[in-house]
Amino acid sequence: MNRRTLLRGGAALGALGGLVGIADLAAHATRRTVAPSDRLRVGYLPITDAAPLLVAHGSGIFDATGAGVERPVLFRSWASLAEAFLSRQVDVVHLLMPFAVQLRYSLGEQVRILAWNHTNGSSLTVRRDIRSLDELAGRRVSIPYWWSIHNIVLQEVLRRAGLRPVVREEPSAAAGTVELVVMSPADMVPALDSGSIGGYVVADPFNAVAEIKKIGRIHRFIGDVWRDHACCVVLAHQDLLDSDPWRVQALVDSVALAQRSIEHDRGRAAGVLSGDRYLPQPLPAITRALTYDGSGLHHPEWSGQRIGFQPFPFPSYTAGLIRAMHGTVVDGDTAFLQRIDPHLAHGQLVDDRFVRRSLDRLGGPATFGLPHDLHRTEEVNPA
Known part of the structure; x- marks a missing residue:
C-alpha cells in the first residue's frame, strides 16, 4: 500500500469523526498486499441498496483496509446477478435476503451472509391516479x-386490503385479484408510465424517479410495514471464508465503515454514487432516495421512509423472514421451505463472526444505534 492510497482512504474516512485513524488503517493495510490479479470482484444492481459497497470503493475505503476490490460490476436484474455469483464471475454480491435463502436451501449452494447491506429503502409506488389500494x-x-x-410485504399489504395476489392468472377487479409479475427495476418506471402495470414494489431510487418525473407516487414505504427490515445482504461463498478469512474481515470492515460514513453525510454519499457513475440515475433522485422526509407514515416512530445502514444481521429477522416466506405466493418451487427450521436457519446461513469484530473495532453496537446485547423483537404491521 502506497502513501497516496492511505491518504485517499484516510480522507474518505474523515467523515467518520475519528472513529478510525490513519495509523489504524495503515496497520490493517500493510499486513498483507493484494496482487492486482487477486482482487475481489463485487456485483451489484444500480440501486441505493448497494450504496455501502459502492461508497466503500468510490471513497477508497476498500483500499484503506487492504480488502483489495475491483470496481464493482453493474447487473440489470437479480437473476443475472445471482447467475454471475454462482458461476464465480463475481465473488461477493449484495443480494435479496430471501433469494439467499433460496440459493442455500433450494439449490444447495454453500453461501454465507456476512452482514446486512442496509435496512428499509423500498416502496410500493403506484400510478398517480390510484388513490387507494383497492384500486x-x-x-x-x-x-x-x-x-x-418486496413480494413478501406486498402480499401482506394486499391481503390486509382485501385483495388476493395471483400468479399467471388474468387479474379481475370483480374478484379482487392482483397479478404479480417480475420485472427488472429499470423496466418498472416505463411500464408504470405506459399503464401496463398499476404499481411496483422496488428499491430506490426508482421510486424517487417516478415521483420526480410525475409518473407515479409512493403509496407506502416498506419500512413502514416491517420495521428496519433487511432487504439486501452481503453474500459470499463459504470457500472464501475458509480460504481467506483475513480478506473477508477486511471486506466486512469496509462495509461497516462505508455504512457509518453514509449515515454521517448522506449528501456526500449521493455525490459519490452519482459522480463516479455507480448509479445511472440523476443526482436529485439519488439524493431524494437517501433523504426522504417522514410525511404520510402509518408508524412515524419507525422512520420507515429512511434507508438505514448498519451491518449486524439479527437472528430474529432471519427466523421471521423464513416464517413469512411460507405464506408467500411465488411462481416456482416452495417445497424447500419445509426443510428449513426457522430457529436453526440463522446459524446455517449467517456467519456473524466478522461483523461482530467490525462492530468492536468501530466502538461497539451503539455506534450504529444498535442495542448493546444485539437482540431485538421484530415489528410487522401491514395495516
Missing part, C-alpha cells in the same frame, strides 16, 4: 424477484 384490483403489480422482501 389495484384487476391490475398488475411488478416485483423485482419472487423471493424478495
